[in-house]
Amino acid sequence: MVEFPPLGPVMPEILMTGFALLILVLDLVIKRKETLAFLSVAAAAVVMYAVLGTSGVTFSGMFAADGYSMFFKLIFLLSLILSILISVKYIAIERVNYGEYYSLMLFSTLGMMIMASAGDLIVLYLGIELMALSTYVLAGFIRHAVKSNEAAVKYFLLGAFASALLLYGISLLYGLTGTTDIKGVAAYISDNGLAGNPALMLSVILFVVAFGFKIAAAPFHMWAPDVYEGAPTSITAFMSVGPKAAGFAAMGRVFLIAFASLQVQWAAILIPLAIVTMAVGNIIAISQTNIKRMLAYSSIAHAGYALMGVIAGTPEGLAGMMSYLLIYAFMNIGAFAIIIMLRSEGFSGENISDYEGLSKKHPVSAALMLIFMFSLTGIPPTAGFIGKFYVFMAAVNAGYTWLVVVAVIFSAISAFFYMRIVMYMYMKEPRREVELTTSPALGLALAISALGVLVIGVFPGRLLDLARIAITLGWGL
Amino acid sequence: MVELQWYLYLSAAVFTIGVFGFLTRRNIIFMFISIELMLNGVNISLVSFSHYLQDPRGQILAFFVITVAAAEAAIGLAIIISVFRNKETVYVDEMTETKG
Numbered sequence: 001m002v003e004f005p006p007l008g009p010v011m012p013e014i015l016m017t018g019f020a021l022l023i024l025v026l027d028l029v030i031k032r033k034e035t036l037a038f039l040s041v042a043a044a045a046v047v048m049y050a051v052l053g054t055s056g057v058t059f060s061g062m063f064a065a066d067g068y069s070m071f072f073k074l075i076f077l078l079s080l081i082l083s084i085l086i087s088v089k090y091i092a093i094e095r096v097n098y099g100e101y102y103s104l105m106l107f108s109t110l111g112m113m114i115m116a117s118a119g120d121l122i123v124l125y126l127g128i129e130l131m132a133l134s135t136y137v138l139a140g141f142i143r144h145a146v147k148s149n150e151a152a153v154k155y156f157l158l159g160a161f162a163s164a165l166l167l168y169g170i171s172l173l174y175g176l177t178g179t180t181d182i183k184g185v186a187a188y189i190s191d192n193g194l195a196g197n198p199a200l201m202l203s204v205i206l207f208v209v210a211f212g213f214k215i216a217a218a219p220f221h222m223w224a225p226d227v228y229e230g231a232p233t234s235i236t237a238f239m240s241v242g243p244k245a246a247g248f249a250a251m252g253r254v255f256l257i258a259f260a261s262l263q264v265q266w267a268a269i270l271i272p273l274a275i276v277t278m279a280v281g282n283i284i285a286i287s288q289t290n291i292k293r294m295l296a297y298s299s300i301a302h303a304g305y306a307l308m309g310v311i312a313g314t315p316e317g318l319a320g321m322m323s324y325l326l327i328y329a330f331m332n333i334g335a336f337a338i339i340i341m342l343r344s345e346g347f348s349g350e351n352i353s354d355y356e357g358l359s360k361k362h363p364v365s366a367a368l369m370l371i372f373m374f375s376l377t378g379i380p381p382t383a384g385f386i387g388k389f390y391v392f393m394a395a396v397n398a399g400y401t402w403l404v405v406v407a408v409i410f411s412a413i414s415a416f417f418y419m420r421i422v423m424y425m426y427m428k429e430p431r432r433e434v435e436l437t438t439s440p441a442l443g444l445a446l447a448i449s450a451l452g453v454l455v456i457g458v459f460p461g462r463l464l465d466l467a468r469i470a471i472t473l474g475w476g477l
Numbered sequence: 478m479v480e481l482q483w484y485l486y487l488s489a490a491v492f493t494i495g496v497f498g499f500l501t502r503r504n505i506i507f508m509f510i511s512i513e514l515m516l517n518g519v520n521i522s523l524v525s526f527s528h529y530l531q532d533p534r535g536q537i538l539a540f541f542v543i544t545v546a547a548a549e550a551a552i553g554l555a556i557i558i559s560v561f562r563n564k565e566t567v568y569v570d571e572m573t574e575t576k577g
Contacts, residue, residue: 122538129545133552140556149560150572156556157508157569160549161499164515167542168492171519171535175485175526180534226575293575 009056009065012047012073013113019043020106027099037088037441040102041081044109048077051113061181062120067470068318072116072249075326076242080109082333083238085445089437090234090340096142105238108134112246121170121180124250128166128214131243132159139231139239151230158223162213169206172199173258182258190261204262207254208269214247215303217273218280228296229350233343236292237336240299245325251310252318263313270311271403277304278410285417290350291339294417295332298376301414302328305407309391312398319467320390326463327387327456331375334449337442338369344437355421357430365436366425368450373418375453378411383456390464484525492518505560505567509553516546 007014023036023043030036051073057064084105091097111131118124136159140152174180176199177188194200212220228236255266281301288294306328309321342349359366375384388411392404456463491514498511520539527535561567 122534122541125538126541126545129549133545133548136552136556140559143559144563146560146563147574149556149563150574152556153505153560153569153572156553157499157505157512160509160512160553161515164492164495164512164519167516167519168522170538171488171522171526174535174538175522175530178530178532180538229575 005058009054009058010063012050012054015050016047016110020103024103033097033099034088036099036102037084040084040106044077044081062123063117064119065117069116071322071467071470073113075245075329076109076112079241079329082445083234085441086337086340087234088441089439094142094232104134104138112242115246116249119182131246135239135243138235139227141232147230151227154223155227162210165206166210169203172203176200182253185258186260195262204259204266211247211251215244216300217303218277221300224300225293225296229290229293233336233340237333240332241329248306248325267311274304274307275406278407282410282414289352291352292350305391308395312394314398315471317394317398319471320394322467323463324387324391327383330449330452331372331384335372337446338365341365341436342434344435355424356428358425360430362436368446370422371450371453373422377415377418381457383453386457386460481525481529485522488518488522503568503570505557505569516542
């Protein structure tokens with residue numbers, strides 16, 4: 001008889017599945033959807049607690065709950081909690097206050113958690129699909145709005161295309177190495193000296209393209225601005241953090257474990273990719289008039305910065321990338337929370353000109369937006385500076401000084417469009433009365449993200465230590 | 478006995494037809510069917526590798542791909558229907574609501 005594998009390491013995922021199904025059922029009996037939102041936050045908190053106490057490998061190495069995945073799961077759950085908090089009032093305003101919304105968010109996060117823990121390419125694929133399928137639906141959640149429909153169509157077509165490319169890469173890798181186990185692949189490649197094999201290179205390229213789509217790296221970014229603009233704002237916030245971080249988590253595992261002996265080759269592909277990503281993101285963002293679209297390009301640019309951590313290929317680089325993504329979760333969801341505040345009945349609040357003179361009438365919100373914009377630019381003492389600093393530092397130590405110089409130049413360009421928002425808020429006269437929509441949940445989300453940005457900005461040591469410990473403890477467990 | 482390479486040629490051909498169809502067609506339904514072709518191209522190569530290596534993993538993954546493709550079809554068609562209700566078009570060229 002075959003012994004049943006231990007379920008301890010997958011407990012957080014099992015709990016998450018249970019909660020997501022429970023919310024789906026409770027939706028039938030609970031009429032007040034706010035209750036479901038708070039139940040979902042509670043569920044995410046319970047899962048977070050479970051994640052912290054879980055470690056180990058199960059299902060013959062297919063699933064690894066190591067330090068690396070734990071750190072990423074905390075990012076996913078944090079972004080889930082913040083996104084739910086900013087959704088509560090917003091989806092009522094958009095008249096899509098349905099319970100499935102929360103359940104789909106939980107399922108999407110479950111997919112990300114599985115991706116981060118995947119020790120096998122089959123599990124990786126299933127995680128990606130669970131995450132992506134739930135997010136396609138969420139992007140098109142405002143069924144009566146054409147914009148949202150179009151966002152879902154574009155996201156779906158390009159996401160499915162990317163998954164198919166990833167699968168072809170997996171099948172080539174399987175044919176070459178005879179296994180789908182990430183460590184087995186690595187061992188086979190280095191034992192048999194496959195480094196120059198053209199089929200293997202094709203597989204690496206397919207992986208780069210597929211992950212490029214998932215993290216919205218140029219030139220595979222063209223879906224991102226349209227999807228981010230059309231999707232419900234709360235989902236844009238969620239998508240720009242969670243799935244992106246999950247893409248990086250999977251990328252780190254595949255490239256640094258499975259393709260560890262091909263580092264020279266994949267770095268040669270990723271470096272131009274990172275440069276183009278930073279260029280496209282920062283330069284095109286300048287000409288945007290819609291703030292969601294502008295933040296979409298900004299999110300593309302940030303993927304470029306985080307990619308430098310992967311390119312460095314050292315534990316330090318990965319730790320930098322991980323802390324960067326955590327910091328990005330705080331500052332980006334914070335900025336989207338302000339955008340959601342401006343949205344009220346009959347007023348979209350998505351134009352950059354809507355921010356003119358915001359500080360006169362609403363000084364607190366303007367000040368918070370200022371913090372988030374400073375952080376996105378990377379100005380001390382905010383967390384955004386710390387994130388960039390660690391990633392750039394790791395890249396310098398790995399010998400990519402010129403790449404860091406390029407990144408710093410693009411980072412300076414980005415100041416233009418972030419500071420434009422600040423300038424509009426503080427140095428222009430209000431053109432029209434802007435009413436803010438607030439709710440306790442939104443306030444809480446704003447408080448958490450602002451606190452995160454400032455505390456990490458002032459006391460950064462703990463975070464990087466945590467990321468380093470996560471890697472040294474768990475890497476290759 | 479047909480040799481492995483012929484299955485791989487077939488798989489690559491089906492996959493490439495899918496990629497080509499996806500990139501050239503502008504009708505969402507056709508783009509979607511092209512993606513299905515790509516997935517089935519992958520399945521052919523997975524199953525033939527699995528047979529060649531005498532290892533079950535490839536077939537297991539092929540089953541998963543078929544299952545996920547079914548879920549993807551359900552969600553994709555739902556999205557296409559919802560866009561058709563509002564816009565009465567299935568051409569991506571006409572989806573220009575978001576531009577910048």
